[in-house]
Amino acid sequence: MGEELHTRAELDDDWICGRLGEDEPWIMGAVHPPVYENSLFTFRTAGDLAEAIKDEDERYVYWRGTNPTVDLVQRKLAALERTERAKCFGSGMGAIAATISSLVSAGDHVLVLGSVYGPTTQFLRYLGKFGVTHDHVGDPDVLDSAIRPTTRVLYFESPSYMRYDVVDIAAVASWARSRGLVSVMDNTWSTPIFQKPLTLGVDLVVHSLSKYIGGHGDLVGGVVAGPSRLIRPLALTEYQLYGAAMSPHDAAKVVKGLRTLPVRMAAHQERGLAVARFLAGRPRVRAVHHPGLPEHPGHAQALRQMTGFSSVFGIELDTDDRAEVAAFLDRLRHFRIGVSWGGYESLANAPALTTEESVRATMGIPVGFVRLSVGLESADVLIEDLALALRRVDRLA
Numbered sequence: 001m002g003e004e005l006h007t008r009a010e011l012d013d014d015w016i017c018g019r020l021g022e023d024e025p026w027i028m029g030a031v032h033p034p035v036y037e038n039s040l041f042t043f044r045t046a047g048d049l050a051e052a053i054k055d056e057d058e059r060y061v062y063w064r065g066t067n068p069t070v071d072l073v074q075r076k077l078a079a080l081e082r083t084e085r086a087k088c089f090g091s092g093m094g095a096i097a098a099t100i101s102s103l104v105s106a107g108d109h110v111l112v113l114g115s116v117y118g119p120t121t122q123f124l125r126y127l128g129k130f131g132v133t134h135d136h137v138g139d140p141d142v143l144d145s146a147i148r149p150t151t152r153v154l155y156f157e158s159p160s161y162m163r164y165d166v167v168d169i170a171a172v173a174s175w176a177r178s179r180g181l182v183s184v185m186d187n188t189w190s191t192p193i194f195q196k197p198l199t200l201g202v203d204l205v206v207h208s209l210s211k212y213i214g215g216h217g218d219l220v221g222g223v224v225a226g227p228s229r230l231i232r233p234l235a236l237t238e239y240q241l242y243g244a245a246m247s248p249h250d251a252a253k254v255v256k257g258l259r260t261l262p263v264r265m266a267a268h269q270e271r272g273l274a275v276a277r278f279l280a281g282r283p284r285v286r287a288v289h290h291p292g293l294p295e296h297p298g299h300a301q302a303l304r305q306m307t308g309f310s311s312v313f314g315i316e317l318d319t320d321d322r323a324e325v326a327a328f329l330d331r332l333r334h335f336r337i338g339v340s341w342g343g344y345e346s347l348a349n350a351p352a353l354t355t356e357e358s359v360r361a362t363m364g365i366p367v368g369f370v371r372l373s374v375g376l377e378s379a380d381v382l383i384e385d386l387a388l389a390l391r392r393v394d395r396l397a
């Protein structure tokens with residue numbers, strides 16, 4: 001009976017988020033696990049230290065490599081993604097850069113499917129100076145014609161960055177595996193609460209923890225999760241050498257963020273969909289790109305591989321005039337204007353006002369595009385805010 005409950009708990013996301021690993025060590029019954037603030041760990045004998053250094057990925061020696069508070073977050077995230085290991089970093093980009101560079105050498109090639117986070121593309125361009133090349137492919141049907149003998153990695157996001165296109169994850173992962181590539185997917189948009197790509201055949205998953213998982217706009221962090229055979233080498237090499245370690249203080253905040261992640265995601269989903277439904281078909285709104293709406297072209301596929309939808313999505317205002325887009329944003333009172341997403345507060349941002357023209361055009365994002373991150377405020381208040389801002393655009397026209 002005890003065994004059975006234990007097994008069930010290990011597959012229960014609520015329990016993993018809130019309880020896994022938190023009862024050990026039991027210190028005076030404290031409800032929050034201790035924060036291990038120390039940079040180093042000492043040993044009784046020189047021999048003990050020598051032994052620990054041999055296994056620096058598993059043993060506590062120095063915080064740049066391992067820390068018990070960070071370890072707790074890693075155990076929870078690995079369990080949520082239903083995989084063996086996770087390694088946390090000081091930022092999502094730290095995790096992405098370390099992961100890609102652990103998989104390639106000079107002369108290798110990376111294939112990128114669909115639109116991905118801008119700095120990920122910038123990092124791939126940066127790798128060019130070490131002789132690593134990459135190509136972007138818009139459609140899975142042309143992957144076969146884009147693969148080269150030197151291709152090692154297939155990198156993608158689903159839903160994709162800013163465009164929210166949905167990829168058939170199992171099909172793409174199976175294609176990559178059959179060609180001997182390692183597939184890497186950024187799962188930040190969905191979080192493991194709504195989507196578990198490793199169970200669909202993806203080799204490695206990366207996340208920015210700075211969005212929903214942290215959830216309170218008070219930390220920057222990242223993680224890569226997957227089988228030990230892929231995580232261990234990067235934990236011993238790129239993690240140690242790039243020094244993009246997560247601090248125990250940030251890890252402690254992630255522990256708190258995780259406790260409420262399942263309930264926050266349910267609320268984000270409900271509010272995000274309410275706002276998206278209000279905007280769909282509204283005068284001055286040309287399109288709403290939310291994969292949770294039945295009219296979204298990827299909706300049927302999304303239902304096959306996701307158990308819910310987060311609350312970041314795009315709308316297209318019916319204008320090609322930057323001044324009108326700026327007027328819309330400036331009229332918002334409850335949505336704040338800012339980058340990032342996935343926190344308590346609702347945010348709006350327009351790539352036409354913040355992104356280099358050529359980059360925006362390459363991503364296929366029109367001038368009138370506005371990204372909304374629906375937070376946890378009342379959906380009615382947010383809807384009224386958007387209605388008033390749309391009226392302002394109408395008056396300018």
Ligand SMILES: Cc1ncc(COP(=O)(O)O)c(C=O)c1O
Nearest residue numbers: 091092093117186188208210221
């Ligand atoms: C989809 C996605 N992946 C990765 C990142 C990078 O994460 P971080 O800002 O924690 O480095 C971001 C940041 O905005 C993102 O939106």
